Amino acid sequence: MPQKTDRAVAVSVLLDVLEEGAYANIALRKAFAEQSLEPRERAFVTDMVNETLRNLLQIDHILNNLSKTPIDKMKPFIRNLLRISACQIKFMDKIPDRAAVNEAVVLAKAYGFENLSGYVNGVLRNVSRSQTDKIKSPALEYSYPKWLMDKLRLWLGEDGAQSFCENSHRIPSVIILTNTHKTTPDQLVKQLEAEGVEVTALENSRHPFLILRQMGDITRLTSFKDGWFFVLDPGTMHAVEAMNPQPGQTIIDLCAAPGGKSFAMAAFMKNEGNLLAYDIHRHRVELIRQTSKRLGLSIITPAINDAVVFNPQLESFADKVLLDVPCSGLGTIRKHPEIKYFRQPQDIGMLAKKQREMLAQTSKYVKPGGELVYCTCTVTRDENGDNIKHFLETHPHYSLVCEQQILPSATSDGFYVATLKRNV
DSSP states (O other): OOOOOHHHHHHHHHIIIIITOOOHHHHHHHHHHHSOOOHHHHHHHHHHHHHHHHTHHHHHHHHHHHOSSOGGGSOHHHHHHHHHHHHHHHHOTTSOHHHHHHHHHHHHHHTTOGGGHHHHHHHHHHHHHSOOOOOOOHHHHTTOOHHHHHHHHHHHHHHHHHHHHHHHTSOOOEEEEEOTTTOOHHHHHHHHHHTTOEEEEOTTOSSOEEEEESOOSGGGSHHHHTTSEEEOOGGGHHHHHHHOOOTTOEEEEETOTTOHHHHHHHHHTTTOSEEEEEESOHHHHHHHHHHHHHHTOTTEEEEEOOTTSOOGGGTTOEEEEEEEOOOOOGGGTTTOTTHHHHOOHHHHHHHHHHHHHHHHHHGGGEEEEEEEEEEESOOOTTTTHHHHHHHHHHOTTEEEEEEEEEOOOSSSOOEEEEEEEEOO
16 A cells, blocks of 8 residues: 555545544544654645535535436545545635646555546546536535534524524634633733744633634644643633632533633632532543643542432532533534534434433532533534423422523634523
8 A cells, every 4th residue: 555645644534534434533633643744734634624524515416416426326435535636626726626636546546446547537627627606505505414404494593594504614713712820811922923823812702812823733832831721612611601610619510521611710710619520531531630730720620420420429519510511513513514414313312311311410419509501512402492491390499590502603613501500
């Protein structure tokens, strides 16, 4: 097998994602660990994979119109080679069409498909010559399965669904939150610029978020190693604000990994109090532990805990509890476009059932007079408002303080947050 080029690595990642069901970020990490690529090549591979996934159904529509062999009848390698090459031609302006076609033909031959190299050449030349007509269907324009587009319209209305699709289709920026326990935003900006990073402040934010560009591997930065910042989606702060963490409080963060909300809350608490950060997976708990140490946030105690199973040691233990439940993740499509194709209608009900179990168990951990904040990164009614309505009907000693559905924006994911108060 030949040494993999950047395009070959991209095809292998697409095979893992679309043929084997892997998540793109995990498949990319695995590929980069196995192949020696320069930072510029890694960035190119990441862009190709994510742009292909972002526009997958439209790409398949184009290929089906220009190929005698339907996309689902092609050999997996050829199918994904054509997908990633068509993406370069139609959606990546900086790549010359001729380069995309020629590289695809070379790869087809190198990976044992010399007999199909002429076919690959012909299809991609047709793609290059074809006119991109104005697409009238939002489902096709933004590459959403019909069932999901129909549901978005039901949940959000026509305008809300359109806004959701437009913003979820944007390429996400790398956004960090200043660790105010260790530094100030001004000091961090100066340090990042000294390290060659292009930095801009996030507009219209009450919090010290910064947008980074030209930073390469973020973990190599001195400011990262010194714990001056951590990566966090700005939308996450809706849940942190709902918690309103105060110095000296006892807080439980369930399903906490990778830990962003715990880190933000600990900084808000001025590193004073007690913050238990739980997750069911040992390696994710260890990740929280390592990052807490890097950030100097000593009040965080990471530990393994299953949010579905009642832990009697935690009964009426916390001033506030944050329950960020595993969900359908539709609010994170900007960063994980493959979710559009992985999710199925039946998933929503199964997830909602598990979330109700978590709510029932973890509500017991709140002290009388304390608050429980329920959070998801999705927009389905089943997982959001319907779950809260069911909880209040079955737990009359709780009352709803407020709830909000946050749609994805140009710079943040979509979230749902509900604050519940335990009255007795």
